[in-house]
Amino acid sequence: MSSVDAVVVGAGPNGLAAAVTLARAGLRVELFEAADTVGGGTRTAELTLPGFRHDVCSAVHPMAPPSPFFRAFELERRVELVTPEISYAHPLEGRPAGIAYRDLDRTAERLGRDGAAWRNLFAPVAAHPDRIGRFTAAPLLRIPANPVTVARFGMRVLEQASPAWSLRFRDDTAPAMLTGVAAHSIGRLPGIAPAGVAMTLAGHAHAHGWPIPIGGSQAIADAMADDLLAHGGSITTGTRIADLRDLPAAKATVLDVSARALLELGGHSLPPGYRRALSRFRFGDAVAKVDYALSEPVPWTDPDLHAAPTFHIGGTRAQIARSEREVAAGRHPSRPYVLGSQPTIVDSSRAPAGRHVVWAYTHVPRGSTLDPTQIVTAEIERHAPGFRDTILASASRSAAQFAEYNPNYVGGDISAGAVTLAQLLRRPVLSPVPWRTPIPGVYLGSSSTPPATGVHGMSGYQAALYALRDRFGLEAPQLGVED
Ligand SMILES: Cc1cc2nc3c(=O)[nH]c(=O)nc-3n(C[C@H](O)[C@H](O)[C@H](O)COP(=O)(O)OP(=O)(O)OC[C@H]3O[C@@H](n4cnc5c(N)ncnc54)[C@H](O)[C@@H]3O)c2cc1C
Incomplete structure (x- = not known):
């Protein structure tokens, strides 16, 4: 028996x-x-110096609050989750960063003449996060329980997947912000899957927020x-x-x-x-990551970045699409997309008093052995001059090393x-x-x-x-x- x-x-x-x-x-x-x-x-582990605790893989949890499993498990009663006012930020050279506040109206206000377009894009999605959560948690083959909400969501995904994806916007900031989220999916842009990822994650940004444990x-x-x-x-x-x-x-x-x-x-x-x-x-392209132990907070040029636990670097919509295309073609882009998190601005337990940690990764072709330290540091430095001088230590992991670390990350594809x-x-x-x-x-x-x-x-x-x-x-x- x-x-x-x-x-x-x-x-x-x-x-x-x-x-x-x-x-x-x-x-x-x-x-x-x-x-x-x-x-x-x-x-989470001490990857750089004693007392500095780094998330080895995931760091930010937009998928946790809408998850029916975590709801049933009552995750928020077991783990202290901080939901920041800013879900994510997108620094841009020579102009103010795009900021996705949890508050949709505040986000729209900052976007000026693109504010109404942003509000119209996200209002129906942010109003029904649970319906969207249930829909995206099921196989696409199933008939959705809330067809009207899902149809509205689907129309927006199709728009953001089409060559006309920027038609509703007049300036660069809003499209860049959306593309920074779409790029989480790792792949050619625009496309249906990245658009789905963008609408889901950016929708959650205005509904439940993007919590940090x-x-x-x-x-x-x-x-x-x-x-x-x-x-x-x-x-x-x-x-x-x-x-x-x-x-x-x-x-x-x-x-x-x-x-x-x-x-x-x-x-x-x-x-x-x-x-x-x-x-x-098929397995997809990959990530390569750097963890930093810092003597002080990142010296961002745009002061609003100081309150943003999550940031996307990569420039405009067109620039991010170009760098993602490079990766899909098997090359390392010279100006890559970088996804970063600075959790110590909301969680001081991760580092000794006054010190900070930063987590950042970039996209690379599957199986790449490139150490991303230099390129990721250079991209952060571009928006935070003096960043290099704050680094006490860093630790990196290439795509090939991610595949060794976890057999589910075939070739460094973090999505299995x-x-x-x-x-x-x-x-x-x-x-x-x-x-x-x-x-x-x-x-x-x-x-x-x-x-x-x-x-x-x-x-x-x-x-x-x-x-x-x-x-x-x-x-x-x-x-x-x-x-
Ligand atoms: C750098 C990085 C950053 C990320 N950032 C985020 C983020 O901020 N937010 C987010 O939501 N997600 C993020 N992700 C993705 C997230 O971590 C994964 O989607 C999630 O962990 C997948 O969960 P899983 O249980 O399917 O697999 P995994 O978390 O990969 O766990 C699989 C486990 O199974 C074990 N295993 C595999 N094969 C065997 C075997 N044959 N025998 C025994 N054990 C085995 C592995 O050792 C591993 O521990 C990130 C991933 C990476 C790598």
């Missing part, structure tokens, strides 16, 4: 969400993780691991699973691994059609699969229940499944809910804090 009911492989936010859901349903759950600590893309993203992983242990689950770290046949016998297995790893772990039991579909699944329209429909296969694999009892719950990348726990949660229903005849358990 098996000593466990369910096994989970991989302790990223999706694996942890699956394990918590299964354990809360009363099952005996064992979780295996390749690394020495839990967290996957939600780890006190203590770093590790706090989110730890909250889930604690809940799992409190409900009888066990966690084995330092164990990379190479074959499904090495796992303890269990009625259900949820894999927080990439679509490619599913092929490696279970290829022997998968039918040829499914194997072919997995082998056609390219974020394209085709792969939002077919993630990793075209199915209304893409979390179910053809192997009875085996479910895929990583960001190689909907709703793709980000810290939301929804891929693992959905996989666990299907496992509970199919294998145990159980419905969704209560996940909230037990008083």
Whole structure:
């Protein structure tokens, strides 16, 4: 007789969400993780100097508040999340930065003659963040529960994906701000997937805001691991699973691994059609990152940047589109897009008194071994002269090193699969229940499944809910804090 009911492989936010859901349903759950600590893309560590704590991967959490999993789990009662007034900023040379305040009207006011266009673009999305959250958390194949809101959202996505994407704006700032968010998807611009990402994330910026966890993203992983242990689950770290046949016998297995790893772990039991579909699944371009320990805050030229925990650098819409095209063509752009976070302006626990940390990454071709320190530092310096002089230490990770750090980041693709329209429909296969694999009892719950990348726990949660229903005849358990 098996000593466990369910096994989970991989302790990223999706694996942890699956394990918590299964354990809360009363099952005996064992979780295996390749690394020495839990967290996957939600780890925080001293990467530079003692006392400076850096988010190794995710840092900012726009996907957490609207996530049905985190809602049920009552994340905000377990982790202190700071929601800044400024969701993101976009410094521009020779003129004021674009600032996306959580307050839509304030954002519009600052945009001057493009204010009304920005307000019209986001008002319907920001008014119904939960409907948009539910829609983007489900496979695109499903009929939406709120067709009117979704249709409005869809029209805006189509507009921002078309060559006429700047038609509603008269100045450069608003399009640059939108493009800074669209570029999170890593790929050619404009396009449907980046436009969807832009409308979703920028919509959340004006609805729930873009929260930062006190203590770093590790706090989110730890909250889930604690809940799992409190409900009888066990966690084995330092164990990379190479074959499904090495796992303890269990009625259900949820894999927080990439679509490619599913092929490696279970290829022997998968039918040829499914194997072919997995082998056609494409991985995208990559990120390379720098973490800085600073003696003082970043000396931004634009004073409004001092209050912006998240910033996008890369110039105008056309300049960002050009640098993303370069990456897609396999080249390192000379003026790259940089996504950054300065969490110590809202969380002083990350560094010794008066000191700061900055987290910043840029896009590079998949598999790149480029150390991004020089190019990222130069881009920040462009908008913050003197930045170099504030650096006490830095640590970098190339795309190739990200792939070594976490097997889900194939070639340094942090989304476990390219974020394209085709792969939002077919993630990793075209199915209304893409979390179910053809192997009875085996479910895929990583960001190689909907709703793709980000810290939301929804891929693992959905996989666990299907496992509970199919294998145990159980419905969704209560996940909230037990008083
Ligand atoms: C630099 C960077 C910045 C990011 N910034 C953000 C951000 O600010 N906000 C945001 O929302 N998202 C961000 N992301 C993306 C986010 O981290 C991921 O989308 C998220 O972590 C995916 O969760 P997951 O559980 O699917 O996989 P992961 O978090 O990748 O976890 C997978 C886990 O499974 C383990 N594993 C894999 N294969 C095996 C195996 N065979 N055996 C045992 N264990 C295995 C891995 O070691 C890993 O711990 C960022 C990612 C990176 C790399």
